[in-house]
Amino acid sequence: MKEHENSDDHRYACAKLLARKNASGRVYKGLVIQMEEEIKYWQEILRRVMAVVRSLAVRGLPFRGSQEKFGLRNSGNYIMSLELLAEFDPFLNAHIKRHGNKGCGTTSYLSSKICDEIIDIMAKKVISTIVTEIKQAKYFSIFVDSTPHICHVEQLSFIVRYVSKKECPVERFIRFIPKCGHKAEDIVTIVLDTLKNYDLDIADCRGQSYDNASNMAGAYSDLKARIKEVNALVLFVSCSAHPLNLVGSCAAECCETSISFFSNLQALYNFFSISTHRWGILILRLKQNSKVLKSLSQTRWSARGDACKSLCVSWNEIMAVLKIITCDMSEKPSTRFEASGLLNHFDSLEMCFPTLLWNDVLERFNKVSKSLQSINIELSTIVKLYHSLVIYLEGIRKDSTFDLYELKSIGLNGEQNYAYDLKRKPKRKV
Incomplete structure (x- = not known):
């Protein structure tokens, strides 16, 4: 044949x-x-x-x-x-x-069925490409964090970091894992099973990074320690932005004056945002290209800098709008009463001073926090950013800096004395 x-x-x-x-x-x-x-x-x-x-x-x-x-x-x-x-x-x-x-x-x-099939095929292709790149790089690090879904279901986000062929660090999101639980033994099982499903060897893992929760980065039986038992070469590096967020929020919450300031700042935003009529009056009085009032961020403490910035830049305009609403007899009595209360709180040296102070502090915190979340950032740069922030905060504590903020507050608000000094001092009966 x-x-x-x-x-x-x-x-x-x-x-x-x-x-x-x-x-x-x-x-x-x-x-x-x-x-x-x-x-x-x-x-x-x-x-x-x-x-x-x-x-x-x-x-x-x-x-x-x-x-x-x-x-x-x-x-x-x-x-x-x-x-x-x-x-x-x-x-x-x-x-x-x-x-x-x-x-x-x-x-x-x-049809929607064909559309879902195409999405699934594309997702598998993307994951396959990412896994191929990881295998070509050989060594990788893992990032794991849990967060509640909008449907109130706990889910674990799984991210891998590696160095590409162009010698640049790359971070890739792999998948969301629902119903992961909060115990370290459950999470470590999910992490190892996920790596196994994508044919990634835990022996090639060289780094791990989580937040400072006790189940993730505790002292003994946390996820960090359990991964290290499987592979002793996995170096743990704490999330650099998360501790900064915790330090700032805890430092602010230990001071009653700061708690009162941020509560009043949120109340001021709620007062204007809840009514389109009041919001319209505020927009008409603001300067061109100036920022409108912002709500406080509940998850990222440093993002409160936007709320402080908007109040600091438009201080006189906001106080003028509160005075207009307070004196406007066409408004509801409850609205005029609320505006009057906010005006009494803010139109004082006690509120103007922390507005200027927190504006500078939070602006610096926010810039550092964004820099710490950069993909290309190095550990040495993180240390320098922390050190510069500490030096900056220590400089604010000096007496000369306090006098400078006090002069700025007097110039912005026009009030010369604190409310405590204007109070009538009680006299003891003889």
């Missing part, structure tokens, strides 16, 4: 057969052409659908609406994007008219 296949006669016969087939055609030539056209048609449809899915997924936009039908205004971003594309694409427009709302049992490649 081999001698026959390699012979000149057999090769000549095969060449004649191919020439005859191309010249005369085949019996099922029409079917082949029809099948190729059909394949090309659905490939073009899939190419457009995948482009829409990729664009929405990259930007983190929702896909679904209240109804998934073409021609409705309350359809989701997925249907809306296809309709928008169809306005300039006659091919897709004709396909939507022919197969758009036919329902189940009809092939259209436009």
Whole structure:
């Protein structure tokens, strides 16, 4: 058989057969052409659908609406994007008219089920690419943190850090793991199983980083220690931004004056934001391009700098609006009473002074916190940032700095004396 296949006669016969087939055609030539056209048609449809899915997924936009039908205004971003594309694409427009709302049992490649399958295929491809890059880099570090979902379900975020071929540090999110629990033994099992599922060897892990919770970075039986039992070469580095956030919040909460200041600052934002009428009056009085009032951040303490900044920059305008609302007899008595209370709190040297002080402190804290969250930051840079922040705060404690803030407060507020000095001192009966 081999001698026959390699012979000149057999090769000549095969060449004649191919020439005859191309010249005369085949019996099922029409079917082949029809099948190729059909394949090309659905490939073009899939190419457009995948482009829409990729664009929405990259930007983190929702896909679904209240109804998934073409021609409705309350359809989701997925249907809306296809309709928008169809306005300039006659091919897709004709396909939507022919197969758009036919329902189940009809092939259209436009349904939510196909969309979910495409998302799943893309996700697997992305994860596969990330895992390949990690294996090429060989050594990696892991980041793990748990946070409640909007549906009040605890989930664990799993992130891997490695060095790319261009010798640049890269951080990649791998997945969310729901119902992870809070115990260290449960979390370490999830971490090891996740690495095993993606065929990543824990022996190649060289770093781990978590927040300062006792189950993550405690002294003995935490996640850090349990990972080190599996691989002694895994170096633990605490999250640099999280301790800074804790130190700042705990330092502020130990002082009653600071607690009162931030409570009044949040109350001021609530007073204006709860009413569109009051918010409109405030916007009209603010300077052009100045920041509006901001709410206090509950999770990131350093982000409160935006709230202090908006009050510090627009102090006179905000006090003027409070006076207008207090004296406006067309307002409700409760509104005028609330505005009067806020005005009495803020239009004083006791509130103007901490506004200027916290504005500078939180602005510095916020900048340092953002720098600490950079991907390219090094440990030596972290130490320098901490050291510079300590020096800055120690400089504020000097008497000369206090006098400087006091002069700024008097110049901004116009009040010369503290409320304590203006109080009538009680006289003891003789």
